[in-house]
Amino acid sequence: MLLSEAPIFLRLTAVPLAGGVAAISLTQQAVAVGRVGSSATLSCQASAYVSYIHWYLHQEGTALKRILRLDMSRLYVERYGGLEVDKIDAKKGKESNSCELSVKKLQKSDEGVYYCSAWEAHSPAPLFGAGTLLRVTDKNPDEDTSPKPTIFLPSIAEVNLHKAGTYLSLLENFFPDVIEIDWKEQDGKTILTSQQGNTMKTKDTYMKYTWLTVSEESMGKEHKCIVKQEKNKRRFEQEILFPSINKGVVTVSPLSSPGDGGVDVYSPIVLVRESLQPRTSEMCETNRWLLLDPRQVQLVNTSAYYTYLLLVIKSMVYTVIIAICLLGRPELCDNGKSS
Structure with a gap:
């Protein structure tokens, strides 16, 4: 709760x-x-x-x-x-x-x-x-269980069609499940209006996704997703940088340093990003799938789960039929042929 x-x-x-x-x-x-x-x-x-x-x-x-x-x-x-x-x-x-x-x-x-x-x-x-x-x-409470981000950048198709772009951050493998998420422009102080998905449990940890949609004009600015987590009187803060469309490749190296009062402050995570200007049709197609609508992401995950479940059930049914044939009900397997 x-x-x-x-x-x-x-x-x-x-x-x-x-x-x-x-x-x-x-x-x-x-x-x-x-x-x-x-x-x-x-x-x-x-x-x-x-x-x-x-x-x-x-x-x-x-x-x-x-x-x-x-x-x-x-x-x-x-x-x-x-x-x-x-x-x-x-x-x-x-x-x-x-x-x-x-x-x-x-x-x-x-x-x-x-x-x-x-x-x-x-x-x-x-x-x-x-x-x-x-x-x-069951794990060591001192183990690093801060959110591990994966970012998705606006696709060419989205920008051309909607004149807007969506930055999405998938946060995984964190524990406990209480985190705070804010979005801002890189040099701004105003908290931007963003969206968040439900926090989902994955075995012993949690995952959550959040996204920010900005206008085509605002895509020329850098944005950041700020993630805060508290655990046993220690506060962890993480900034995830999203580059502007004018930057071709951005490199980042994680850096952490202890802050005052037991606070760990994480430097911006550097991520590699390709320019939004396509060089080939193959790159355009790849970028088009880089960022699905968050509801599509959830739908794909749900569909994959139920497909896997259906295959497991189907396999179990086949196993039961084969076992019956081998262990005493040969008449089910003789296809109507008389002995």
Whole structure:
């Protein structure tokens, strides 16, 4: 479940105190990833002192449930729902007015959105953080699971026919499934209107495609697709450069460097691109297939899947018929001939 799908009342992250005092807010990391059998630590930072920190769990298809309460002064932990200390625990964090929730012996069933909450006598309503999405994997959480992009550039046919071009980026092999995508001109600050497909699970990772359609005039400018992902308090940012139609070949080499505060900033990914000016009819035909409409891409993938499924079923039927013929029903195979 994505954090944006949380109930509206849980999106309240700050409430004003009586007498016009500054509001209290609760800050949580967006995503936490843990390995099966290990532990995951979820943090909650209050902007001011609170007496108690409560933790709630929301899983898809179930109601929100309280799982734990921590007394911030006496450090007493109260658990709910039959949970034991060897499964879930909490303590004060290293930072002032912070709390850390530990989920132990991780299983896939522990996945969900964990919300921290504060109930204060002077607060008009319970105060909730934005929630932390916990994902559990069989792989090493420190493994590089950032999106791996494949880009598709406008085809000659599309530009000539529609006087516009579509840049498409296919993002694959990323985990967890929460990413943010924005499109901008290379030197611009304005976020452009773009489209995104559904996030699809492929075994242990995810894939997603996004596309931007620009006018023929705008194709003379460079554009970029900005992909952001957060995992265990680390933020990854990736810029995917799409060259202008005036550039024949663009070369790119990936470069990463650690940023401040545990942020990894990725330099623009360099990709090779042929000029949109065709030199041969064969190149024109190749470029025409470089960029299909995203719905066509999804249709092709779906058609291939069902074709494969049909062939498997057909093979199974033939196997059953042959087995019957060989194991005791020869009359089915003698084509009506008498013995």
